[in-house]
Amino acid sequence: MTEPREGEGGANHSRRRFLIAATSIMGVVGAAGVATPFVAAWRPSARTRAAAAPVRVDISRLEPGQRLTVEWRGLPVWIISRTPEMLARTEAGEVSRLADPTSQRSRQPDYAAGELRSIRPEIGVLVGLCTHLGCSPLYRPEPEAAVTADWPGGFFCPCHGSYFDLAGRVYRNVPAPTNLDVPPYRFDGDDLIVGEDAEVA
DSSP states (O other): OOOOOTTHHHHHHHHHHHHHHHHHHHHHHHHHHHHHHHHHHHSOOHHHHHHHSOEEEEOTTOOTTOEEEEEETTEEEEEEEOOHHHHHHHHHSOGGGBSSTTOSSSOOOGGGOTTTTSSSTTEEEEEOSOTTTOOOOEEEOSOOTTTOTTOOSEEEETTTTEEEETTOOBBTTSSOOSOOOOOOEEEETTEEEETSOOOOO
């Protein structure tokens, strides 16, 4: 067995420390190189950010009784110009026939409370998906005995037979459990902005 030469132990120790430090640095650089694209992949794309952004809609040309559909967050949002006759029929409807007339179980902003579920009575804003299984109901603004007797008009889902009034309130004894959702929205002059909450005074 040979004795280590003088100073050899110190050199080995220095080399070992250098190799450990170099390996550690290379490991950190390699981990950063792998993590950077991985983390970047989790960031939402420009398309995703655009889909979640508020949608500005010019409603100045919306005719009375007309419905306009826009897309917000992948959801169809209906903007309905309700005529005085449509409003009168909705307000005169039998509340006892509605499952949630005051929208206690339904999703809507506080500023869209009330029987018409809107900021302005003549403009209704609703997510156009049935709250049963997400089908898209048909817009039937006029009373129609084919849907149900004494129905004042509104939305009818032919998939499973749910129907709603022109405020999006669901009737009793149909599969849909709640009223149509009201998304956040606000008015800005002649524009309606879907996806931004109105300021409540």
